[in-house]
Amino acid sequence: MSSFDPVAIRRDFPTLDQQVNGKPLVYLDNAATSQKPRAVLDVVNAYYLHDNANVHRGIHELSRRATEAYEEARAKVAGWINAADSSEVVWTRGTTEAINLVAGSWGMDNIHAGDEIVVTVLEHHSNLVPWQLLARRTGAKLRYIEIDDQGRLDLGPLPDLLNERTKLVAVSHISNSLGTVNPVREIAEAAKKVGALVLVDGAQGAVHARVDVQALGVDFYAFSGHKMCGPTGIGALWARRELLESMEPYQGGGEMIEFVERDMSTWAEVPHKFEAGTPNIAGAIGFGAAVDYLATLPADEVAAHERTLMAYAMERLGAIPGLRIYGPESVEERSAVVSFTMGDAHPHDISTILDSEGIAIRAGHHCAQLVMKRYGVSATARASFYLYNTEEEVDRLADSLEVVKGIFG
């Protein structure tokens, strides 16, 4: 008997309980951001109501409380991804800033003219543009892992792509546009053989399964709080302590220094060395609360529920004539995202029509223009699921697509 009941879980998420355009909201834009449970909202609110102060600065009671909650949150998030130590978790604004931190710090010191950075066609722009910028500044070269017709990485040419010039492989754990789950461990093993480091964009990957950063065998793991019940504006970079210690600061300012002299200063210990300025204290505390909330749920059953939803959505949507689903055919190779087009109905028209039925999906290029180009489309419609979605909502989606057919034929 399953102890996980998505219908009961929905009561934890106040946003879900509303009508949109006269219909009960069906929120299927979770790959963009998840809704927040009351438990997270309450913790953030309580921090501002009772403990608000700057961290690592004051001697006074409120500053002590704020610092304690802030560092406790770091320990919670570190524990959630099985980091060896909480100092291996650097707070950032989100996945994007975490990747830019690596590009700006490690990249500028370790990537030189003639070096190669391997990325994939599947990447979100956040794991692509920082490397284009770095390559332009250093004279390094970008090389691409291509995808097959099902949106799976083609690892056949990997032995040729990886060589002694390869300094970094940057790959997403799960594709945000197609839902493809990438064989990160296999890629990391191959990269290690040529001495390249591996950065994983975990914006989607940290959401649908408990990540073990040590077992993954990668060097950097970047992820966001807001896609997993936490507030926006907070995310983290994980890397091993020795690696973080070998890196120069990313930004200069308060909080990140030890001693400041006229000509030069010394840096604070990691992770503070990378956290210049007043951080997103409430966001970090909220991220910690999100992890606390997720820890109360049976992870295996949540994952099974999301897989069931995915399979059901593939079945219902796949049965609609003229509807094309992108990405892997096998449910085993994909996660919680169904990207599709429907005849000559443009994805934005699909989204407008679904919105009038109270259904929120994403339409566009999903910040993955290389994926769209690969398929020769300018945009897709994307329904993405999270733990609180139900099969009834998949039915609402499929039934409402009939309205699209009614209008566009």
Next chain:
Amino acid sequence: METPKLSSLYQQLILEHYRSPRNKGDLPDKTVEIHMRNPSCGDEIRLQLRIEDGHIADATFVGSGCSISQASVSMMTALIKGRALDEADALAERFKQMMHGDEAAAKDRSMGDLRALAGVSKFPVRVKCALLGFDALQEALKKTAGGAAP
């Protein structure tokens, strides 16, 4: 079941222009071409005009995108052919008023088929789709005026 608000958006005339766009294709003897893209949604058009003696002698477009953007530019090309440049600019301004909810503009006969797009004003996130062609038109008029200056 379509909601009334939705029906006001997806009028038959719009869908008809979307499926069978007028003046679609390259204009070999164009005098001005404007490429306009909406980066947030990928809607894209290349508006091509042949301007002679202060008039739009011919107008075509190529492009791809949602029904609203493509129908709007199709209707627009049909309407601006033969018009004086200042008339075409006035039409663009009138259309913008309609997109901002001006009901008098929505009843203005000079707007022709474009009146079918009045319902877009109730969908603020789609207004930019409807304006894509007119943004290109005004850009083309500006470019022409600039080129004509001594």
